[in-house]
Amino acid sequence: MRIGEFKKRWLPKLKEARELDLLLEFVLGKSAEEIVLSNNLLLKKEEIVTLERMLSELLAGKPLDYIMGERYFYGERFKVDESTLIPRPETEILIELAGEKILRQLRDLLVVDIGTGSGNIVISLAKMLKKQGISCSENNIKFLATDISPVALAMARKNASLLGVSEVDFLKGDLLKPLEAILAKTSANIFLLANLPYLSEVVYHNTAPKVKKYEPRSALLSGRDGLDHYRRLLKQLKAGEQSGWLRKRNIYCFWEISPEQKDNLTGEIAKTFPKAEIVAHRDLAKRWRIIEWAMKAKS
Numbered sequence: 001m002r003i004g005e006f007k008k009r010w011l012p013k014l015k016e017a018r019e020l021d022l023l024l025e026f027v028l029g030k031s032a033e034e035i036v037l038s039n040n041l042l043l044k045k046e047e048i049v050t051l052e053r054m055l056s057e058l059l060a061g062k063p064l065d066y067i068m069g070e071r072y073f074y075g076e077r078f079k080v081d082e083s084t085l086i087p088r089p090e091t092e093i094l095i096e097l098a099g100e101k102i103l104r105q106l107r108d109l110l111v112v113d114i115g116t117g118s119g120n121i122v123i124s125l126a127k128m129l130k131k132q133g134i135s136c137s138e139n140n141i142k143f144l145a146t147d148i149s150p151v152a153l154a155m156a157r158k159n160a161s162l163l164g165v166s167e168v169d170f171l172k173g174d175l176l177k178p179l180e181a182i183l184a185k186t187s188a189n190i191f192l193l194a195n196l197p198y199l200s201e202v203v204y205h206n207t208a209p210k211v212k213k214y215e216p217r218s219a220l221l222s223g224r225d226g227l228d229h230y231r232r233l234l235k236q237l238k239a240g241e242q243s244g245w246l247r248k249r250n251i252y253c254f255w256e257i258s259p260e261q262k263d264n265l266t267g268e269i270a271k272t273f274p275k276a277e278i279v280a281h282r283d284l285a286k287r288w289r290i291i292e293w294a295m296k297a298k299s
Contacts, residue, residue: 001048004039010055019064023054026068061210074124078159083151085219087120090283091195091256094290095124097281098193098254102141106134109141110186114175114194114233116145117219119156119168121193126165136167140188143168146178149218175229176236184245189297194233195256200226203258226258230265234272241273247298259287269293 003024011017024035027050043051054067065071065086071078073087074095080086102109102125113122122145129136136142145168147153153170160168171178175196183190199207199220211220222228240246257265262280269276269291276293283289 001043002039003035003041003043006043006048006051007039013059014055019058020055022064023051023058023068027051027054061213063210063214066214071118073120074127076124076127076163078118078120078123079155079162080118081155082214083149083216084118084155085215087118090289091121093281093283094121094193094195094254094256095128097290097292098191098252099125099128101252102129102191103132105189106141107139108188109139109191110182110188111141111143111191112176112179112193113143113145114192115196115219115229116147116156116170117152117195119145119159119170121195122168123156123160123163123165125193126167127163130165130167141167142188144171144179144182145169146171146173146175148172148174149216152219175233176240180240183240184243186245187249189250190252192237192251192253193255194230194253196229196233197222198226198229198256198258198261200224200258200261203260225264226261227265227268230255230257231268234268238272246295249297251295253291253293255291255293256289257291259289262288262291265291266293 007020010020014020021032021035025032027047030038057067058064063086065080066082069079069081071080071087074092078087102111111122111125116122122143126143145156150172153172157170197218197220199222201224203226204221237246266278266280269278273295276295278293280288281290281292
């Protein structure tokens with residue numbers, strides 16, 4: 001069967017024609033341009049079997065990224081499976097904002113990704129520096145990432161290896177817990193990045209059925225208003241202030257949120273750290289998406 005015939009058979013069944021092209025690109029190892037020009041190319045029997053299995057999964061509601069086992073994010077191909085959240089384009093705003101500030105400082109930095117999942121945030125930032133020829137060792141820049149899920153950490157480590165990033169240390173534990181000893185000793189300024197579970201019960205209930213069926217609930221839902229994880233993280237940071245380590249260095253936070261949470265989370269931050277400098281950023285759809293906030297070292 002030729003590609004053109006295969007398309008005619010399957011296209012009427014799909015909501016988006018692009019999904020079929022993406023699967024053809026993935027299975028045949030061809031570019032989008034090559035697929036467009038390959039209508040007369042004969043498909044092998046095993047290619048047809050693989051494509052039909054994948055398309056059946058797609059029609060059953062399984063996300064395309066899980067079917068292919070990968071997702072493009074910030075120009076790189078990340079492996080994903082049902083143990084990790086599928087990286088979203090909105091999170092690239094966090095990379096841009098944090099990356100811009102990191103590049104302005106560029107010495108004596110500890111970059112921490114809390115709840116790393118597939119590792120897409122911290123790996124993308126490490127790749128950004130590497131592409132610009134910046135040596136992390138020479139500039140004393142260290143990358144750390146935590147996750148409570150050992151399966152997610154295995155996926156993050158795999159992505160780091162596949163993408164040629166050796167600068168990140170991945171640690172198992174709840175939020176900041178596995179970093180307490182490191183944070184207490186470091187003299188570097190800290191960048192604290194987080195795309196924690198942030199869906200409220202209402203938003204989670206109304207989200208797409210395939211998201212609830214396939215993506216890990218623990219990576220999406222965070223209590224009644226979606227802020228339980230961020231409240232726990234703030235509580236851990238407050239303990240760091242009381243023990244002394246937070247007061248000794250500058251800390252810069254970039255946290256992803258659901259748009260309706262802007263006022264609630266900025267209020268929680270201001271209540272916990274009254275002197276915090278807080279700025280909210282919108283995504284490309286003009287919705288509130290990133291809370292940036294900072295605390296300066298106390299002399």
